[in-house]
Amino acid sequence: MKLFSYKKTQKKNVKILYILPSHYDDDGYPYHFWKGLLPSNTLVCMRALTQKLINEKKLDEKFEVHVEIKDEFVQSIDVDKTVNESKKRNEILIVGLVGVQTNMFARASDLAIMFRKYQVPVIIGGFHVSGVMKLFGPDVPDLKFLMDNGVSLVCGEVEGDGVLATILNDAINNRLQPYYMIPKSPDIQDAPIPVADPEYLKHFMQPMCTIDTSRGCPFNCSFCTIINVQGRKIRCRSAEKILQVIEQNYDNGFFSYFFTDDNMSRSPIWKELFMGLIELKQKGKKIRFMMQIDTQSWKIPDFVRMASEAGCYLVFIGMESINPQNLVLMGKTQNKTSEYAEMVESWHRAGILVHVGYIVGMPCDTPQSIIHDVRLLKTEVKVDEASFFIMTPIPGSKDHKERLERGEKISDDCNHYDSCHETFPHPNFKIGELKKSWLKAWSLFYSKDNIIDILLRCPPEQYWNAFWLTLWNRYSTLLSNHPMSMGFLRKKRRKERRPTMEIESISAFLHRRMKDFINQVKVIMQVFYEYQEIWLLTRKQLKEKRESLASAYSYLQEIRTCLTQILQSNQYTQFVSQEYEQIIQKTNELLLQLSQTSGQMNRKIQRRLEQQLSGLKEQINSFKSCVPNIENLIRFDSLVKKKIICSYEEIMIKSVAHRRKINRWWIGLKHDLSIGRFRWKNMFYIPEVLFFEIFTGLRFAISAVRMK
Ligand code: B12
Ligand code: SF4
Numbered sequence: 001m002k003l004f005s006y007k008k009t010q011k012k013n014v015k016i017l018y019i020l021p022s023h024y025d026d027d028g029y030p031y032h033f034w035k036g037l038l039p040s041n042t043l044v045c046m047r048a049l050t051q052k053l054i055n056e057k058k059l060d061e062k063f064e065v066h067v068e069i070k071d072e073f074v075q076s077i078d079v080d081k082t083v084n085e086s087k088k089r090n091e092i093l094i095v096g097l098v099g100v101q102t103n104m105f106a107r108a109s110d111l112a113i114m115f116r117k118y119q120v121p122v123i124i125g126g127f128h129v130s131g132v133m134k135l136f137g138p139d140v141p142d143l144k145f146l147m148d149n150g151v152s153l154v155c156g157e158v159e160g161d162g163v164l165a166t167i168l169n170d171a172i173n174n175r176l177q178p179y180y181m182i183p184k185s186p187d188i189q190d191a192p193i194p195v196a197d198p199e200y201l202k203h204f205m206q207p208m209c210t211i212d213t214s215r216g217c218p219f220n221c222s223f224c225t226i227i228n229v230q231g232r233k234i235r236c237r238s239a240e241k242i243l244q245v246i247e248q249n250y251d252n253g254f255f256s257y258f259f260t261d262d263n264m265s266r267s268p269i270w271k272e273l274f275m276g277l278i279e280l281k282q283k284g285k286k287i288r289f290m291m292q293i294d295t296q297s298w299k300i301p302d303f304v305r306m307a308s309e310a311g312c313y314l315v316f317i318g319m320e321s322i323n324p325q326n327l328v329l330m331g332k333t334q335n336k337t338s339e340y341a342e343m344v345e346s347w348h349r350a351g352i353l354v355h356v357g358y359i360v361g362m363p364c365d366t367p368q369s370i371i372h373d374v375r376l377l378k379t380e381v382k383v384d385e386a387s388f389f390i391m392t393p394i395p396g397s398k399d400h401k402e403r404l405e406r407g408e409k410i411s412d413d414c415n416h417y418d419s420c421h422e423t424f425p426h427p428n429f430k431i432g433e434l435k436k437s438w439l440k441a442w443s444l445f446y447s448k449d450n451i452i453d454i455l456l457r458c459p460p461e462q463y464w465n466a467f468w469l470t471l472w473n474r475y476s477t478l479l480s481n482h483p484m485s486m487g488f489l490r491k492k493r494r495k496e497r498r499p500t501m502e503i504e505s506i507s508a509f510l511h512r513r514m515k516d517f518i519n520q521v522k523v524i525m526q527v528f529y530e531y532q533e534i535w536l537l538t539r540k541q542l543k544e545k546r547e548s549l550a551s552a553y554s555y556l557q558e559i560r561t562c563l564t565q566i567l568q569s570n571q572y573t574q575f576v577s578q579e580y581e582q583i584i585q586k587t588n589e590l591l592l593q594l595s596q597t598s599g600q601m602n603r604k605i606q607r608r609l610e611q612q613l614s615g616l617k618e619q620i621n622s623f624k625s626c627v628p629n630i631e632n633l634i635r636f637d638s639l640v641k642k643k644i645i646c647s648y649e650e651i652m653i654k655s656v657a658h659r660r661k662i663n664r665w666w667i668g669l670k671h672d673l674s675i676g677r678f679r680w681k682n683m684f685y686i687p688e689v690l691f692f693e694i695f696t697g698l699r700f701a702i703s704a705v706r707m708k
Helices: 041-055 079-088 102-116 127-136 141-148 163-172 239-251 270-282 303-310 324-329 337-349 367-381 398-405 433-445 448-457 460-478 506-538 543-569 574-600 603-625 630-652 654-674 680-706
Strands: 012-020 032-035 063-071 092-097 122-124 151-155 179-181 208-211 256-259 288-293 312-320 353-360 385-390 488-491
Touching (some): 041 163, 041 208, 063 163, 092 102, 102 122, 102 127, 102 151, 141 151, 163 179, 239 270, 337 367, 385 433, 448 506, 488 506, 574 630, 603 630, 630 654
Parallel strands (some): 012 092, 312 353
Antiparallel strands (some): 032 488
16 A cells, blocks of 8 residues: 555645664664664654644645655665665655664764765754754754764654744745754644555564654652653653554554553553553454553552553663662662662563663673673563663763763764763773674573573463563574664675775676575574574473473573572682582572473473482582592582483473484584595484474474464
């Protein structure tokens, strides 16, 4: 369906093209994907606002104005082609680069200059320009460069009366000002709410709609730009209008939402909105949504319960750190670390998954403390999903301003402000070490053991959501990308490279793409196999087995925490030997618990389990006489993981044992082939392997896609 089509008319046509620019990777290629993860809220908001002006005839009536959108993450932007098409149609082209965050600013500037070469009027808006101009005014070199090249900049939100109409009429009549400073944050009560656009949403893996029900935040975190750009007073849209659009979207087949408010729990309309969604559900129109909230919101009366009834399946919480000192230094004093576990538990009880944002490189962080804190996040706080960000002094934040005032060195490449790069020297980390710690945090959290633990203990009704979310994070991080700014299947164009880097020869580019392809296939295969095993172990239908495995995994986590404490203490004091005794004791308890659960299984499993476990008791107790040095502790860890947990899993779930046997066969075959050895034994297994791979692979793929 085409939402906006051209009419034959006497008036001159004007095309307003809103583009969400991408950003560059470290090799200078813009990020493009075949399918994206999240659609852009700013892009659809800007189109809805402009369409309203067109409908209300607020734009110069001498022209016939049309509006189009393009998201560079998932759609290609060919500047020459776009300009030539407009020329052929004899229409005036106006380009708006929208929602430009700091990490997108370099790409946005390059696109702007490309369009300016054809004299196309270009306007840039979004958080980078707004944040910088609010704190430093327009006299900043990067911004001046653009204005000198005829690009117009917009600082602030444009919903206010006449604001966008003025800018667009100036653009249509070729009289754009170098910049527009919007003095007041507008009331958004009556701002148009974008309706779902199937043409745009088809570029994403799942058709999810976005709505910002409110803007502004009452808190005062020093690393955040919201306070300076959108203000501390909360302004909201009309709940009634939002509900009307949601119902209309439902009737058109769209029922999944991301409410992009920075803090939905402080939105004055949350109750009215949730009540409306509950009523829609009673009418059979079931909506599902995720939202961002703060760490205190679980205490708001009725908030958690109503969110669950209204269809919330995931909350994103800005936890940022588990070190209280860090939180005080960053002004995030509303976060109470001692309450984190209770908070997560309260959301879980309501059947809602908890995803936290976590910053590494806060003032008190060190490489060791990050490892320690991530362990706590897994074992004590028990969140279902975590996104890690490298501490970044984003322009527009108090942190950025203060660093500049103190004369500290910060990166001058905006493209690096994506929370995945080091942008300032941290006193506790050598250069490059912060990035390593950040990667370590991802790999520790998304380790296979923790993913199994998450899937075993998450609310059962959210099993498939947790499954796909963790899978996405694992897949993105294996490809060294941030899951939030990542899509499925990367695209690159040879000639589309950052102007500061040379265009590669065809052969060099083909070589790069071949390497990318092989890496992509490898990662997809790795994730497929890993998750097949994870699914075999954690499937929802194995209710009793899941429960006993869940407690085995939580024991394993506890034992590992003790082991880490011993390893970190580095000296064998009285305390260490007590801890050591404690883990041996805990492991014995684990054995006892596992053999008790065997009573619920069939006789054969029970017998095998008893045989396996009785031999282990002696081995565990033999550790009592060993010194708790590093080698012994590692041996102990491997005994618990391999001999107790793995064999328990294999005895309980036959298909897991089978999967692992075939994995070993593949590894053996690969090894044999690498050294040029041929074994007849390998051939005999081929029919069994093929049958298993096809049968289990298909069963897994169908279950994961149907999510049943
Ligand atoms: C939802 C969200 C996301 C989502 C989706 C974003 C999307 N594509 O919709 C996800 C999860 C993917 C995401 C990821 C990231 N985000 Co984010 N995100 C947001 C959030 C919460 C809401 C965005 C939104 O919908 N705003 C509402 C729209 C309507 O407002 P707006 O974009 O400012 O647009 C208005 C004006 O700026 C102006 N305007 C904008 N463009 C134009 C263009 C023209 C021509 C004109 C005239 C006017 C104009 O008019 C608009 C209407 O008033 C914002 C915070 C916020 N409150 O906005 C952070 C925010 C934008 N994100 C931020 C950051 C840092 C990131 C990440 C780098 C990582 C991270 N730390 O979260 C990644 C980067 C991903 C990427 N490269 O795209 C920062 C950006 C700061 C900066 N200077 O760069 C923000 C401000 C949050 C913060 N705490 O500081 N984000
Ligand atoms: S980080 Fe979150 S809580 Fe803190 S000021 Fe920004 S939006 Fe508000």
